[in-house]
Amino acid sequence: MQKLLWGVDRFSTWIGKAFAWLIVALTALIVWEVFSRYVLNKPHAWVLDAQIMLYGTLFMTAGAYTLSKNGHVRGDVLYGFFRPRTQATVDLVLYLLFFLPGIVALTWAGWTYANESWAIREQTFSADALPLYPFKFMIPVAGAVLLLQGVVEIIRCVICLQQGEWPRREDDVEEVDVDKLKAMVHVKDEDIEALDRYVTKEQRS
Numbered sequence: 001m002q003k004l005l006w007g008v009d010r011f012s013t014w015i016g017k018a019f020a021w022l023i024v025a026l027t028a029l030i031v032w033e034v035f036s037r038y039v040l041n042k043p044h045a046w047v048l049d050a051q052i053m054l055y056g057t058l059f060m061t062a063g064a065y066t067l068s069k070n071g072h073v074r075g076d077v078l079y080g081f082f083r084p085r086t087q088a089t090v091d092l093v094l095y096l097l098f099f100l101p102g103i104v105a106l107t108w109a110g111w112t113y114a115n116e117s118w119a120i121r122e123q124t125f126s127a128d129a130l131p132l133y134p135f136k137f138m139i140p141v142a143g144a145v146l147l148l149q150g151v152v153e154i155i156r157c158v159i160c161l162q163q164g165e166w167p168r169r170e171d172d173v174e175e176v177d178v179d180k181l182k183a184m185v186h187v188k189d190e191d192i193e194a195l196d197r198y199v200t201k202e203q204r205s
Helices: 002-021 020-037 046-068 082-121 138-163 177-185 189-204
Strands: none
Touching: 002 020, 002 046, 002 082, 002 138, 020 046, 082 138, 082 189
């Protein structure tokens, strides 16, 4: 099971790193357009559309990569105090209630949206029109990869609930030093246990 989880992590990482090169293309395109516009006095109407599509693709494909690295924003100040099983319970509830419905809807609607765009060979509205349908197909692709990574995270939650600790990631990094944070805010283990019991009780009710 661990090899399967790591395999999906590697796939999401590969997707994220591959599309990260778009930032180089985006930077080069902007530099070239600034030079062309202000030095050569030859602006290009299609460049803004290309910039938006490149950035949009970069943004969408970064989702699964960030999730695989456990890098999305979280309120670690409170969450970090919870025991692993409580953390897994909170994560699992949020994945089932919000993540899965939202990403499934994004992928499904994105596929329909992209096919409609392909059917009419949709183009941008600039004077120098660019084909828009290849960009729109990135919506369901990015959604599907993010959904796959989300399923892996749900499996990790279930494993943590069973074993009492999080399964190890390939590149585990402790973003918050919990012990130092406890000492800094003068929190005792007894306080954390009481908070843990309270959260668990509230979730059950």
